[in-house]
Amino acid sequence: MSKRYDLVGRKFGRLTVISKGKVVKQKTTWHCRCECGNDVVATTGNLNAGLKKSCGCMHRDSARKVGQARFIDLVGQKFERLTVIRLIKNAKSYTLWECQCECGKRTRVRGNDLRTGNTKSCGCLNVEAAREEGKKHVDKILANMVENTNLGKIDSKIAKNNKSGVKGVSWNTRRQKWEAKIMFQGKRYHLGAFDSLEEAAKARKEAEERLFHPILKKYGRDPK
Numbered sequence: 077m078s079k080r081y082d083l084v085g086r087k088f089g090r091l092t093v094i095s096k097g098k099v100v101k102q103k104t105t106w107h108c109r110c111e112c113g114n115d116v117v118a119t120t121g122n123l124n125a126g127l128k129k130s131c132g133c134m135h136r137d138s139a140r141k142v143g144q145a146r147f148i149d150l151v152g153q154k155f156e157r158l159t160v161i162r163l164i165k166n167a168k169s170y171t172l173w174e175c176q177c178e179c180g181k182r183t184r185v186r187g188n189d190l191r192t193g194n195t196k197s198c199g200c201l202n203v204e205a206a207r208e209e210g211k212k213h214v215d216k217i218l219a220n221m222v223e224n225t226n227l228g229k230i231d232s233k234i235a236k237n238n239k240s241g242v243k244g245v246s247w248n249t250r251r252q253k254w255e256a257k258i259m260f261q262g263k264r265y266h267l268g269a270f271d272s273l274e275e276a277a278k279a280r281k282e283a284e285e286r287l288f289h290p291i292l293k294k295y296g297r298d299p300k
């Protein structure tokens with residue numbers, strides 16, 4: 077065998093040729109040792125053409141490098157109330173991180189939800205927002221409450237289920253009359269039963285003037 081065709085001792089990428097192998101389909105093969113320690117058989121053609129440079133570990137390594145390039149380490153980063161403590165899972169399509177919330181709780185969040193701002197806390201932010209909303213509602217009622225009267229309610233629009241079109245006036249089917257009522261400071265006043273809606277509305281209006289208007293005026297509100 078001429079020197080040119082003896083590949084023993086030569087290096088091709090990560091492979092070092094150890095010994096000559098069998099001739100397979102009229103092609104000479106060579107036993108090679110890879111840098112990673114694996115043994116592999118390659119043909120003269122593939123080695124010379126640079127088609128075989130490792131046992132296969134080179135492809136695996138470069139694939140891993142691509143994966144690592146896409147991976148962004150978030151440990152130590154802060155996203156609103158959350159500080160990333162450690163990586164829980166590095167899956168193909170997502171990463172999962174354990175985070176410490178400012179409120180003291182720990183929570184697991186996907187990397188994407190952290191980076192896009194979808195998740196800003198363990199959930200405590202939402203709870204606080206809801207509490208704030210509830211407080212506003214109570215504050216509004218309290219601001220309207222004077223002398224055991226909810227001024228907001230006096231001012232309020234006519235109820236949706238009201239069929240007479242007049243606040244405090246309803247049709248009593250049994251008595252076949254229009255009844256007028258008014259609520260004030262927790263008490264219900266019956267203003268009477270009337271044959272016509274106009275009479276009932278008048279009674280209600282008079283009661284409003286008598287009961288509501290003084291307190292509305294006193295607290296600087298315009299009686300309607």
Ligand SMILES: [Zn+2]
Nearest residue numbers: 110112131133
């Ligand atoms: Zn290898």
Ligand SMILES: [Zn+2]
Nearest residue numbers: 177179198200
């Ligand atoms: Zn929290």
